Amino acid sequence: MFEKPRGVKDYLPDLAAKLRRIEWRVLETMARWGYRQIITPTLEYYDTVGLASSTANERLFKLLDNKGTTLVLRSEMTAPIARVVASLLKDEALPLRLSHHSNVFRAIEEEAGREWEFFQTGVELVGDGSPEADAEVIALMAECLKAAGVREFKIALGHIGVLSGLLEAALPERPDERQTLRECLLHRNYVGYRAALKGMDLAPGARADLERILRLRGGREACDDALSVVRDDASRAALGHLRDVWDALQVYGVGGHVSIDLTMVGNFSYYTGLIFEGYAAGLGFPLCSGGRYDNLLASFGRPAPATGFALETNRIVLVADDPPEDGRRMLVLYRKHRREEAILHAMALRREKDAAVETVFVPEGTEIGPEADGEGKWRFKGRRYDMVFRFDE
Amino acid sequence: MDREVGKDGKKTMAEQSRIRLKAAIPKGRIYKKAAALFREAGIPVPDDVDDTRKLLVTLEEAGIEVILAKPADVPTYVEYGAADIGVVGKDVLMEENRSVYELLDLGIARCRMSVIGLPDWKPAIHPRVATKYPNIASRYFRERGQQVEVIKLNGSIELAPLVGLADRIVDLVESGQTIRENGLVELERMFDITSRLIANRASYRMKSGFVDEVCDRLQAAIDRREARVP
Numbered sequence: 223m224f225e226k227p228r229g230v231k232d233y234l235p236d237l238a239a240k241l242r243r244i245e246w247r248v249l250e251t252m253a254r255w256g257y258r259q260i261i262t263p264t265l266e267y268y269d270t271v272g273l274a275s276s277t278a279n280e281r282l283f284k285l286l287d288n289k290g291t292t293l294v295l296r297s298e299m300t301a302p303i304a305r306v307v308a309s310l311l312k313d314e315a316l317p318l319r320l321s322h323h324s325n326v327f328r329a330i331e332e333e334a335g336r337e338w339e340f341f342q343t344g345v346e347l348v349g350d351g352s353p354e355a356d357a358e359v360i361a362l363m364a365e366c367l368k369a370a371g372v373r374e375f376k377i378a379l380g381h382i383g384v385l386s387g388l389l390e391a392a393l394p395e396r397p398d399e400r401q402t403l404r405e406c407l408l409h410r411n412y413v414g415y416r417a418a419l420k421g422m423d424l425a426p427g428a429r430a431d432l433e434r435i436l437r438l439r440g441g442r443e444a445c446d447d448a449l450s451v452v453r454d455d456a457s458r459a460a461l462g463h464l465r466d467v468w469d470a471l472q473v474y475g476v477g478g479h480v481s482i483d484l485t486m487v488g489n490f491s492y493y494t495g496l497i498f499e500g501y502a503a504g505l506g507f508p509l510c511s512g513g514r515y516d517n518l519l520a521s522f523g524r525p526a527p528a529t530g531f532a533l534e535t536n537r538i539v540l541v542a543d544d545p546p547e548d549g550r551r552m553l554v555l556y557r558k559h560r561r562e563e564a565i566l567h568a569m570a571l572r573r574e575k576d577a578a579v580e581t582v583f584v585p586e587g588t589e590i591g592p593e594a595d596g597e598g599k600w601r602f603k604g605r606r607y608d609m610v611f612r613f614d615e
Numbered sequence: 616m617d618r619e620v621g622k623d624g625k626k627t628m629a630e631q632s633r634i635r636l637k638a639a640i641p642k643g644r645i646y647k648k649a650a651a652l653f654r655e656a657g658i659p660v661p662d663d664v665d666d667t668r669k670l671l672v673t674l675e676e677a678g679i680e681v682i683l684a685k686p687a688d689v690p691t692y693v694e695y696g697a698a699d700i701g702v703v704g705k706d707v708l709m710e711e712n713r714s715v716y717e718l719l720d721l722g723i724a725r726c727r728m729s730v731i732g733l734p735d736w737k738p739a740i741h742p743r744v745a746t747k748y749p750n751i752a753s754r755y756f757r758e759r760g761q762q763v764e765v766i767k768l769n770g771s772i773e774l775a776p777l778v779g780l781a782d783r784i785v786d787l788v789e790s791g792q793t794i795r796e797n798g799l800v801e802l803e804r805m806f807d808i809t810s811r812l813i814a815n816r817a818s819y820r821m822k823s824g825f826v827d828e829v830c831d832r833l834q835a836a837i838d839r840r841e842a843r844v845p
Contacts (some may be wrong), residue, residue, distance in 0.1 A: 261745060263680060298817065332669060354723065375819070376820045376821055378820050409717075410714070410715065410716040410816070411717045412716065412717055412718050412719075413717045413718070413719065413720045413811055414717065416720075417720075437827075439823060449640070483820075501816070501817040501820045501821055502817070502821075503817075503821050504696075506693075506696020506697075506816065506817050506818070507693045507696070507813045507816065507817065508817070538646060
């Protein structure tokens with residue numbers, strides 16, 4: 223066996239075809255919403271895009287170019303696109319709607335369902351900080367999941383500002399304790415969160431509020447409940463924004479797929495506002511995620527609010543209904559003396575039919591025999607064909 | 616506990632649809648304690664399964680399928696979504712470091728993780744620590760600025776200092792009887808351990824109603840227990 227590095231994998235024809243069909247459907251959906259695709263390089267500078275990506279240092283694949291400068295294999299697409307928007311596209315008026323489709327690289331050890339190289343298809347909406355923009359990208363994400371053939375899915379919606387405001391109000395000038403609580407939520411450790419709260423010197427009301435936030439999940443009522451708990455201005459503004467997005471999502475008709483969770487912290491440090499994550503029945507891992515990153519563009523010199531998402535298509539392929547195969551497979555078998563007829567026939571089929579047409583030369587003295595498989599199809603060398611044309615007489 | 620089983624041994628559609636939640640519960644030390652707590656919470660998990668070879672038990676009325684797993688594998692079943700929720704010791708959770716929700720402290724199977732050695736233990740020139748928990752042990756000593764060689768063993772850890780494989784061990788201590796019987800002493804208490812209820816990231820969203828229901832029932836049962844013990 224010729225080995226490959228662990229963490230990367232081969233996609234054989236059936237899986238590759240399914241993956242490409244899904245990606246094509248998703249990209250077409252994005253195009254219909256006015257998002258234009260851009261392609262950025264696989265390699266970026268570590269000092270700029272690498273650091274802005276906020277992928278943990280030890281998870282970046284780094285290499286040196288011929289001048290000794292450190293490069294990274296892109297670990298996500300948001301930072302490279304921010305670089306392009308702030309440089310090459312700096313004269314294009316905002317808002318900009320861009321889509322991307324590429325492989326990204328992260329060295330992740332012993333984390334289930336993760337590979338070092340994976341495929342992402344996503345969008346970035348740059349230059350619009352309103353709830354309208356948040357709702358648009360979330361609704362588009364839902365449409366993309368449907369287009370990809372994911373039937374049953376849920377999108378969890380949170381807002382960084384709610385928790386930050388709440389923690390700031392309850393623990394002013396105590397950043398270490400705030401960080402402890404945030405870390406617990408980041409690691410989904412509710413037991414640790416409650417235990418940490420117990421050990422902190424807090425006003426009784428604040429403690430109860432911080433405990434209640436763990437159960438504030440659901441629809442618009444979760445926002446309303448939270449508004450009754452939250453007293454600080456920052457959190458109230460964040461909740462108002464979240465409620466606005468929720469209402470807009472009802473208009474898009476995707477309300478049934480969305481639920482609010484105020485404990486979401488977001489896995490990227492550049493997130494500043496609304497964040498979201500998608501899950502499907504039958505898969506234990508998130509399929510897609512995204513959020514608002516209003517400060518990232520400023521680090522490339524063009525301050526602008528922005529939001530976006532990425533679908534992890536190599537996970538989606540595991541749960542998506544396989545869309546019907548595009549076209550049929552046909553086989554043209556020929557002996558040398560009938561080559562011209564066979565090839566012309568194949569060329570005509572390729573032009574006229576919605577089909578994949580394979581030509582196979584069969585030398586004299588070799589059995590030509592495709593076999594009928596009893597279901598109206600044919601078998602040749604172990605593969606199935608809808609139609610067979612023989613040029614051997 | 617009879618199940619409808621289709622011709623190919625797979626569950627029939629009718630049965631599949633009745634299962635709302637799959638719960639991984641570890642066989643062994645924790646099982647009976649977990650089962651008792653679940654029963655107090657109104658979820659009729661059978662009391663005794665250790666004498667059966669069954670790996671799956673369906674609780675028809677509760678709509679729950681119980682997966683009887685090896686303790687160390689529970690976080691894996693839950694992380695991949697093969698089980699929606701699971702019961703697991705904090706020791707395993709810390710060692711495995713899986714991406715799951717840690718929802719409840721069940722307060723059962725209470726014990727502690729400790730550093731253990733011979734009574735006359737003195738710092739060694741080349742310290743070696745034997746343990747079933749290499750990740751926990753490495754992290755613990757690293758955080759204290761100590762360089763130790765961690766040796767992974769699969770059981771009977773107490774042997775290691777007795778035969779000179781290691782000068783200390785890191786292991787669970789419940790009553791302390793085992794270490795006393797082997798002439799060892801607890802040198803440092805690392806942290807307390809109880810069993811936790813964990814949930815898969817996707818199940819926590821897709822089945823939030825059922826997960827919350829199980830959580831609330833268990834929490835109520837835990838509260839009743841704590842009320843009884845002053």
